[in-house]
Amino acid sequence: MAASVRQPSLFDTGPRVLAQDAQGGIVYTPALIDGATAQAWFERLRDGVAWQSYSRPMYDRIVEVPRLVASYRLSSPELPEVLARAAAVVRAHTGVPFNAVGLNHYRDGQDSVAPHNDKLRILVPPHPIALLSVGSTRRMIIRAKQPPRRAMPIDLEPGSLLVMSYDSQKHYDHGVPKTREEVGPRISLAFRVRPDAEPMP
Ligand SMILES: O=C(O)CCC(=O)C(=O)O
Numbered sequence: 001m002a003a004s005v006r007q008p009s010l011f012d013t014g015p016r017v018l019a020q021d022a023q024g025g026i027v028y029t030p031a032l033i034d035g036a037t038a039q040a041w042f043e044r045l046r047d048g049v050a051w052q053s054y055s056r057p058m059y060d061r062i063v064e065v066p067r068l069v070a071s072y073r074l075s076s077p078e079l080p081e082v083l084a085r086a087a088a089v090v091r092a093h094t095g096v097p098f099n100a101v102g103l104n105h106y107r108d109g110q111d112s113v114a115p116h117n118d119k120l121r122i123l124v125p126p127h128p129i130a131l132l133s134v135g136s137t138r139r140m141i142i143r144a145k146q147p148p149r150r151a152m153p154i155d156l157e158p159g160s161l162l163v164m165s166y167d168s169q170k171h172y173d174h175g176v177p178k179t180r181e182e183v184g185p186r187i188s189l190a191f192r193v194r195p196d197a198e199p200m201p
């Protein structure tokens, strides 16, 4: 039988490499967890996490951060059971010893996160960041910092995992822009290997 090279297709459901580097680059994996589990985890997190909203100074004003957040050390006795299960799945898939999770709850299309790279001081190199999505699909824009600042839109579907290398944070920004489209709520679980000495937000 002739060997064939697998071509990506419109119906591809395998991992998608969005950027490459020596640490694994940026890789999107759809359906790491199945749809029913993603929905169950979304509901439990939405209802069971002590969500916080906070404000921060911006220029001469104080602005509300446009999403709800929470964060845990994975060793915390207060870690909700769903997060322990999610951490186990993500650790098994990536082989990375994640020790912390940050949660973002985007209640509707007006909630967002501005383009940024994750702060390198809250990450232990060479470990990546892994974003597990549950709830509705939201579009993330990943943009190269170097001109011509190529933008890569990626729809973060429920149950998907986006893994971004430590080094990719030096070369790309990522954000979830506001949208006028009718979108339902989404929760992202951002797993990180944080330095022990670094306080949680
Ligand atoms: O919601 C997301 O998937 C992105 C969250 C994010 O960039 C962050 O928590 O640093």
Ligand SMILES: [Fe+2]
Residues within 6 Å of the ligand: 116, 117, 118, 174
């Ligand atoms: Fe981020």
